Amino acid sequence: MGIAFDPSNKAFHLQAGDTSYIMQIFRSGYVAHLYWGKKVQAANMPRKLTFLDRAFSPNPDPSDRTFSLDTLPQEYPAYGNTDFRAPAYQVQLENGSTISDLRYRAHRIYKGKPRLKGLPATYVEHEAEAETLELILKDELIGLQVTLLYTVYEKWNVIARSVRFDNLGSERIKLLRALSMNIDFRDADYEWIHLPGAWARERYIERKALQTGMQSIESRRGASSHQQNPFIALLRKDTNEDAGEVYGFSLVYSGNFLAQIEVDQFHTTRVSLGINPFDFTWLLAPGESFQTPEVVMVYSDQGLNGMSQTFHELYRTRLARGVFRDRERPILINNWEATYFRFNEEKILQLAKAAAELGIELFVLDDGWFGKRDNDKSSLGDWFVDRRKLPHGLKGLAQHINSMGMQFGLWVEPEMISVDSELYRKHPDWCLHVPNRPRSEGRNQLVLDYSRQDVCDYIIETISNVLKSAPISYVKWDMNRHMTEVGSAALPPERQRETAHRYMLGLYRVMDEITSRFPHILFESCSGGGGRFDPGILYYMPQTWTSDNTDAVSRLKIQYGTSLVYPAIAMGAHVSTVPNHQVRRVTPLETRGHVAMSGNFGYELDVTKLSDKEREQVKEQIAFYKQIRRLVQFGTFYRILSPFEGNEAAWMFVSEDRSEAFVAYFRMLSEANAPLSFFRLKGLDPNKNYEMIGSGEVYGGDELMYIGLNAPTRRGDFLSAVWLLKEWR
Numbered sequence: 066m067g068i069a070f071d072p073s074n075k076a077f078h079l080q081a082g083d084t085s086y087i088m089q090i091f092r093s094g095y096v097a098h099l100y101w102g103k104k105v106q107a108a109n110m111p112r113k114l115t116f117l118d119r120a121f122s123p124n125p126d127p128s129d130r131t132f133s134l135d136t137l138p139q140e141y142p143a144y145g146n147t148d149f150r151a152p153a154y155q156v157q158l159e160n161g162s163t164i165s166d167l168r169y170r171a172h173r174i175y176k177g178k179p180r181l182k183g184l185p186a187t188y189v190e191h192e193a194e195a196e197t198l199e200l201i202l203k204d205e206l207i208g209l210q211v212t213l214l215y216t217v218y219e220k221w222n223v224i225a226r227s228v229r230f231d232n233l234g235s236e237r238i239k240l241l242r243a244l245s246m247n248i249d250f251r252d253a254d255y256e257w258i259h260l261p262g263a264w265a266r267e268r269y270i271e272r273k274a275l276q277t278g279m280q281s282i283e284s285r286r287g288a289s290s291h292q293q294n295p296f297i298a299l300l301r302k303d304t305n306e307d308a309g310e311v312y313g314f315s316l317v318y319s320g321n322f323l324a325q326i327e328v329d330q331f332h333t334t335r336v337s338l339g340i341n342p343f344d345f346t347w348l349l350a351p352g353e354s355f356q357t358p359e360v361v362m363v364y365s366d367q368g369l370n371g372m373s374q375t376f377h378e379l380y381r382t383r384l385a386r387g388v389f390r391d392r393e394r395p396i397l398i399n400n401w402e403a404t405y406f407r408f409n410e411e412k413i414l415q416l417a418k419a420a421a422e423l424g425i426e427l428f429v430l431d432d433g434w435f436g437k438r439d440n441d442k443s444s445l446g447d448w449f450v451d452r453r454k455l456p457h458g459l460k461g462l463a464q465h466i467n468s469m470g471m472q473f474g475l476w477v478e479p480e481m482i483s484v485d486s487e488l489y490r491k492h493p494d495w496c497l498h499v500p501n502r503p504r505s506e507g508r509n510q511l512v513l514d515y516s517r518q519d520v521c522d523y524i525i526e527t528i529s530n531v532l533k534s535a536p537i538s539y540v541k542w543d544m545n546r547h548m549t550e551v552g553s554a555a556l557p558p559e560r561q562r563e564t565a566h567r568y569m570l571g572l573y574r575v576m577d578e579i580t581s582r583f584p585h586i587l588f589e590s591c592s593g594g595g596g597r598f599d600p601g602i603l604y605y606m607p608q609t610w611t612s613d614n615t616d617a618v619s620r621l622k623i624q625y626g627t628s629l630v631y632p633a634i635a636m637g638a639h640v641s642t643v644p645n646h647q648v649r650r651v652t653p654l655e656t657r658g659h660v661a662m663s664g665n666f667g668y669e670l671d672v673t674k675l676s677d678k679e680r681e682q683v684k685e686q687i688a689f690y691k692q693i694r695r696l697v698q699f700g701t702f703y704r705i706l707s708p709f710e711g712n713e714a715a716w717m718f719v720s721e722d723r724s725e726a727f728v729a730y731f732r733m734l735s736e737a738n739a740p741l742s743f744f745r746l747k748g749l750d751p752n753k754n755y756e757m758i759g760s761g762e763v764y765g766g767d768e769l770m771y772i773g774l775n776a777p778t779r780r781g782d783f784l785s786a787v788w789l790l791k792e793w794r
């Protein structure tokens with residue numbers, strides 16, 4: 066591992082895990098991108114940068130008609146001095162000009178990885194785990210210094226990039242665009258993948274060929290969103306789950322983002338990612354700096370599974386933080402789908418008692434416990450308990466639930482305000498809004514203006530008081546609408562377009578403060594399900610409610626798509642009732658269990674209404690999950706059959722020492738007289754024998770991986786089967 070600079074050819078050679086990344090300082094200080102991919106020993110560069118006299122690609126140096134930035138592969142390109150492709154950044158000066166010109170000035174190489182001020186980012190626990198390069202570029206005319214940060218991890222094929230802008234000049238500089246990274250690949254023989262979706266059908270996988278011109282995804286919603294996830298990957302046409310090259314890009318950010326891929330006239334591919342420049346500017350006064358969010362870049366030559374496994378391990382161990390990072394997570398029950406807003410203490414205690422008897426470890430009280438919130442029309446912002454429903458307060462309730470042997474958890478939605486709330490009557494200017502315009506509501510609520518320090522301070526104190534008031538072990542932090550009329554009463558006109566990003570900085574500060582004040586509380590994030598399932602939030606809250614859609618069949622796609630980037634331990638997955646509340650589908654309890662236990666397991670239904678038979682089944686599910694929990698939450702995940710491609714889905718988890726595995730298979734619709742189906746396992750040790758727990762059958766790891774397992778032949782829709790394998794000696 067490491068970062069080397071060769072002064073003879075001015076090349077930087079970064080090695081991360083099994084990869085190389087090569088850049089060269091070219092001519093008068095341009096930073097050229099030469100290579101990223103499988104590791105090479107030395108950066109001798111047989112492929113020298115080649116230039117031809119290209120029509121309509123102008124020349125910054127008039128004495129050389131072959132050289133144009135338009136054909137130079139770059140690390141952080143500007144617009145306006147001969148490159149016509151999309152720039153990575155753009156600034157505006159006080160004279161109105163938007164031209165700038167960055168050249169290499171210096172660099173620093175050091176062990177470890179710096180923190181990014183005010184932003185979530187991957188980290189190291191020991192300096193030796195990573196090395197960092199800072200490339201310092203400058204536009205001398207305007208005193209703008211831009212530092213490109215690259216961190217390479219020793220253990221993984223991971224490079225983390227971000228950019229810092231420092232205004233060292235004497236006039237104000239407006240950032241119009243400040244993306245976090247750019248890479249110019251030398252060809253365009255790729256396909257690309259992203260994870261579009263919607264509420265209740267998040268992160269569906271789309272894969273398509275690159276085309277000449279621009280292809281992009283973005284969010285303008287003030288959140289990373291259900292509609293797109295801040296992730297894209299480039300992959301070769303023959304890349305599949307297990308073989309072939311993939312380049313994954315994941316932005317550690319929870320707000321508006323842009324990920325774009327531009328294929329130019331010479332079939333090179335420009336990939337860039339960062340804060341969405343749409344409706345964004347940032348004023349940098351002399352002496353001020355701006356730090357972009359981080360992009361985590363993963364290379365795999367072992368297909369999509371290889372890429373995902375790297376993201377999973379990195380995000381599970383070097384993005385998520387706190388005591389819960391390495392701890393098995395509790396099996397929870399949430400009352401939302403059981404009661405919605407219609408509950409009182411008696412009902413909650415009945416649910417809790419039944420849940421405790423089943424072996425559930427944590428009871429989560431969802432929306433409706435505060436203010437006068439009998440429906441979604443009021444009370445967000447009024448974070449005090451509703452004694453009509455809970456006469457003994459949160460404390461009384463939590464203690465009672467604790468006495469049943471369960472922990473107690475609570476739902477909050479601290480970024481929102483209801484118009485019908487005491488808080489709004491007192492502070493009508495505390496929400497995002499613009500002067501003299503109506504304030505559009507979503508789910509009857511407005512968004513608190515987290516770009517304001519006073520609002521954030523108020524929320525930190527108010528939520529802290531709630532969390533202090535009772536023995537609370539878990540918090541579900543929700544966020545249920547996107548931003549409109551984005552503006553802040555606390556910012557001057559020239560800074561209004563900073564509001565959305567300032568909101569994210571405020572949110573990160575609030576989350577950081579609250580989670581560090583309450584390190585013993587497990588935080589789960591949520592945004593109408595998986596509307597903010599992104600690496601930014603995972604830095605503060607190590608698990609996320611994957612989707613409001615709890616239907617087992619829908620969840621196959623949602624969890625499979627989510628697994629492209631995010632580990633199973635981060636995915637809240639609950640067994641709910643039938644007919645399912647989102648799609649009205651009736652699926653077997655067994656299948657619902659198998660889908661949910663492929664993630665961070667829980668229940669979300671009225672357990673007092675289970676039949677005796679169901680109760681026994683649920684007890685067994687819970688006992689079984691306790692057996693496989695370590696495997697699912699900390700094992701290596703392999704996708705086997707894709708629900709996006711056919712009628713079946715399968716995946717498996719393998720323990721680190723490959724002594725144990727959990728395999729799950731699902732078939733959606735039953736077919737008459739169907740062909741026989743089988744699938745091959747992955748990731749086992751070919752030299753080990755494995756016993757199938759339950760049947761006692763013993764097979765070699767080689768047999769299971771090369772010959773495969775028969776899928777069940779039972780009839781019936783929405784069927785599932787699982788296997789627990791243990792090394793047999």
Ligand code: GLA
Nearest residue numbers: 401431432591592593594613
């Ligand atoms: C959101 C969440 C749900 C539930 C409701 C409560 O929709 O995703 O799980 O908490 O809010 O209002």
